[in-house]
Amino acid sequence: MNAWRLSVNGLRTVTELELKQRVRSRRWITALVVWFVVIGAITSLVILATSQMIGGEGSDQNPGPMAFALNVFFILGMGLIIAPTFTATSINGDRSAGTLAILQATRLSAAEIAIGKLLAAWLTALVFLVVGLPFIAWSMVTGSISLWQVVACFAVVFVLVAVVCAIGLGWSALLSRPAGSTVMTYLSVVALTIISTFVMAMLSPLVRSDDVVRVWGIPDSVQTEYQAELDNYWATHTDGDSSGLPQPPTDRCTWKTETQENIHMERIWWITVINPFVIVADAAPLPDQAYADLNKYASSAADPLAMIRLGVRSISMPPATERDDCIQLYAMSDYYRVDYDSDGTPRVTTASGNPVDIDSPVKRRPVTVDSPIWPWGLGANLLLGATFLWVAVRRLTVPYGQLPTGTRVA
Amino acid sequence: MSDNQPPSGDGPAPGIEAIGLKRAFGEVRAVDGITFTAPASAVTALIGPNGSGKTTLLLLLAGLLQADAGRANIAGFDVAANNLEARSRVGWMPDSFGTWDALTCTEILETFAHAYGIPRPASPARVATLLDRVHLSEFAARPARVLSRGQKQRLGLARALIHDPDVLLLDEPASGLDPRSRIELRDLLRELARDGKTVLVSSHVLSELEEVYDNAVFLSRGRTVDTAAQPTEAAKRGWRLDAADPVALRTFLDAVGIPWTGQPNGEVIVQLAGYESARELIRAAVGADVPLHTITPVAGRLEETYLSLNEERS
Numbered sequence: 001m002n003a004w005r006l007s008v009n010g011l012r013t014v015t016e017l018e019l020k021q022r023v024r025s026r027r028w029i030t031a032l033v034v035w036f037v038v039i040g041a042i043t044s045l046v047i048l049a050t051s052q053m054i055g056g057e058g059s060d061q062n063p064g065p066m067a068f069a070l071n072v073f074f075i076l077g078m079g080l081i082i083a084p085t086f087t088a089t090s091i092n093g094d095r096s097a098g099t100l101a102i103l104q105a106t107r108l109s110a111a112e113i114a115i116g117k118l119l120a121a122w123l124t125a126l127v128f129l130v131v132g133l134p135f136i137a138w139s140m141v142t143g144s145i146s147l148w149q150v151v152a153c154f155a156v157v158f159v160l161v162a163v164v165c166a167i168g169l170g171w172s173a174l175l176s177r178p179a180g181s182t183v184m185t186y187l188s189v190v191a192l193t194i195i196s197t198f199v200m201a202m203l204s205p206l207v208r209s210d211d212v213v214r215v216w217g218i219p220d221s222v223q224t225e226y227q228a229e230l231d232n233y234w235a236t237h238t239d240g241d242s243s244g245l246p247q248p249p250t251d252r253c254t255w256k257t258e259t260q261e262n263i264h265m266e267r268i269w270w271i272t273v274i275n276p277f278v279i280v281a282d283a284a285p286l287p288d289q290a291y292a293d294l295n296k297y298a299s300s301a302a303d304p305l306a307m308i309r310l311g312v313r314s315i316s317m318p319p320a321t322e323r324d325d326c327i328q329l330y331a332m333s334d335y336y337r338v339d340y341d342s343d344g345t346p347r348v349t350t351a352s353g354n355p356v357d358i359d360s361p362v363k364r365r366p367v368t369v370d371s372p373i374w375p376w377g378l379g380a381n382l383l384l385g386a387t388f389l390w391v392a393v394r395r396l397t398v399p400y401g402q403l404p405t406g407t408r409v410a
Numbered sequence: 411m412s413d414n415q416p417p418s419g420d421g422p423a424p425g426i427e428a429i430g431l432k433r434a435f436g437e438v439r440a441v442d443g444i445t446f447t448a449p450a451s452a453v454t455a456l457i458g459p460n461g462s463g464k465t466t467l468l469l470l471l472a473g474l475l476q477a478d479a480g481r482a483n484i485a486g487f488d489v490a491a492n493n494l495e496a497r498s499r500v501g502w503m504p505d506s507f508g509t510w511d512a513l514t515c516t517e518i519l520e521t522f523a524h525a526y527g528i529p530r531p532a533s534p535a536r537v538a539t540l541l542d543r544v545h546l547s548e549f550a551a552r553p554a555r556v557l558s559r560g561q562k563q564r565l566g567l568a569r570a571l572i573h574d575p576d577v578l579l580l581d582e583p584a585s586g587l588d589p590r591s592r593i594e595l596r597d598l599l600r601e602l603a604r605d606g607k608t609v610l611v612s613s614h615v616l617s618e619l620e621e622v623y624d625n626a627v628f629l630s631r632g633r634t635v636d637t638a639a640q641p642t643e644a645a646k647r648g649w650r651l652d653a654a655d656p657v658a659l660r661t662f663l664d665a666v667g668i669p670w671t672g673q674p675n676g677e678v679i680v681q682l683a684g685y686e687s688a689r690e691l692i693r694a695a696v697g698a699d700v701p702l703h704t705i706t707p708v709a710g711r712l713e714e715t716y717l718s719l720n721e722e723r724s
Binding site: 097101398401 | 435469470472473474475476489490493494497498500502504506507508509510511512513517521522524525526527530569573
């Protein structure tokens with residue numbers, strides 16, 4: 001097909017034209033300077049604020065990951081906001097300016113015009129993202145974030161910005177009015193980020209069901225006995241001394257079946273995978289200890305990227321069919337401490353550090369880190385971008401058959 | 411690469427060949443059966459009232475719009491079946507077009523040179539030649555936004571010529587041009603025709619076309635009008651006469667029995683059938699010692715035909 005013919009010369013011609021037209025204005029420099037100042041102020045603020053809130057004397061928490069994550073999210077968010085401005089009026093704007101048809105009449109193919117415009121817009125958006133890199137480098141150094149993590153995060157952000165550029169291009173080809181295509185492009189970005197999460201949340205009551213689960217716990221009669229013992233203990237120890245607290249009757253734990261209400265997020269969790277913020281969080285390489293035990297790392301490290309990854313991967317797993325109530329008896333008591341091995345086996349120690357011999361048949365299920373979900377999200381986004389690009393090429397293909405309502409050729 | 415070779419045939423292919431072209435936009439039948447041929451090495455005028463389908467016809471020929479029916483060949487290439495080849499042989503100048511404000515004239519023309527696949531090393535020279543040809547050399551490095559309307563129009567013409575097309579489609583090229591530029595445009599069109607190009611030019615300034623056209627295609631309501639059926643030669647046309655002695659002229663006309671109408675400035679208008687009658691009138695007037703110094707048709711032929719088309723509108 002002629003419309004899809006691509007040549008280096010054709011792409012270069014359109015891209016150069018778009019870049020020259022866009023870059024050669026004072027406003028461009030002004031916008032970059034303002035942008036540099038704004039992004040510098042915000043990222044500095046984030047780094048300072050997180051260092052005040054997290055860590056400090058006697059804490060083993062590092063504010064670096066939080067600062068880095070917030071800064072990456074800020075730059076991604078700004079990228080998603082500015083990218084539409086470069087393409088959302090690209091085609092319908094040129095059409096009303098009378099500069100589109102004379103290009104279509106040349107040897108340039110529809111694909112060369114569309115992809116050239118996309119490339120130019122993407123490169124422009126990248127300049128804005130790259131301006132933020134010094135501040136990212138700063139939060140990388142102060143937060144001892146690996147270079148690999150920075151590179152991976154930004155590669156994903158760059159791709160996502162390209163997708164948004166393509167969406168804008170598609171809308172500008174579909175709708176004749178620049179105002180309409182701008183609104184639709186921003187709505188698309190909102191749909192990817194906020195609406196997708198909202199839809200998932202609103203769907204969650206609909207995926208509730210009562211499931212039968214096996215429970216490792218104490219029988220009701222024993223529970224009543226134990227509660228009476230506890231009440232008795234506290235009645236005689238009004239000073240709050242818990243050192244002689246009766247041990248939970250875990251030796252009398254046994255299997256029983258119960259009906260439990262579960263929210264089957266594993267049926268709808270995939271909606272959130274389209275969200276650019278989730279994709280970046282899931283794609284970010286984490287420190288080695290996070291791979292050893294994501295659960296432990298996420299709960300201790302104050303790293304939003306790890307927390308989002310843990311959250312998304314957790315809700316992707318179906319609810320467990322076995323439950324350990326006995327371990328909860330230890331966990332609820334101040335006198336005991338519950339930890340988990342990396343394979344999910346619970347270990348109980350007394351507050352003074354002596355191991356307690358328990359015999360729990362239920363392991364905590366580890367959250368998988370070796371089956372990433374971000375490729376699906378990125379793939380879905382790329383597919384979306386490709387669809388909009390395809391629409392743009394179709395709409396630019398000459399000779400025109402059916403003309404969209406409200407448009408003129410020239 | 412048979413696609414790149416024009417179909418072989420006897421003699422040079424006509425630049426433009428349109429057969430039964432039709433194109434509707436919804437209910438509006440903008441082009442409703444246009445058939446004509448525009449030969450190479452000639453300027454063909456495209457004439458018709460507003461809304462007669464001129465611009466749509468040019469879009470069809472430029473390969474931007476699909477015909478509902480009929481077909482068109484550009485330099486031997488079918489616009490539908492071989493769109494790219496046809497497109498690359500057309501220089502199209504729309505009636506209104508935009509420029510990239512931030513780009514200089516040179517950059518705009520170079521962009522189009524590249525878009526037509528002219529080798530990049532060769533394009534600066536080509537651009538300079540064309541800027542010179544349309545007398546915009548002094549604006550070569552200036553941004554296009556400083557150009558006046560007429561200068562923009564000339565830049566548009568240079569843009570349409572950048573790839574040395576076989577066929578030129580010009581939609582109202584004279585609009586916005588000052589008289590001098592109009593004369594230059596006329597000379598340029600003649601030059602292009604002499605170089606073997608096919609020039610199709612639409613204009614509502616008929617006096618411009620009058621001096622430059624070789625053939626004319628008349629459009630009315632989206633159709634070509636059979637010009638042969640137009641009573642152009644036989645019908646009487648108005649001629650304007652003026653003499654050093656207006657009274658003697660009037661007396662003479664009365665004497666030979668030619669009805670006349672006087673004009674406020676002393677001229678008189680008479681109705682004559684064809685050039686032969688005009689010649690006889692001149693001979694008789696000179697013979698009668700009338701100091702006749704001006705005899706000219708009131709309107710050009712194009713204008714007369716055009717007006718007769720307008721009459722059918724009512």
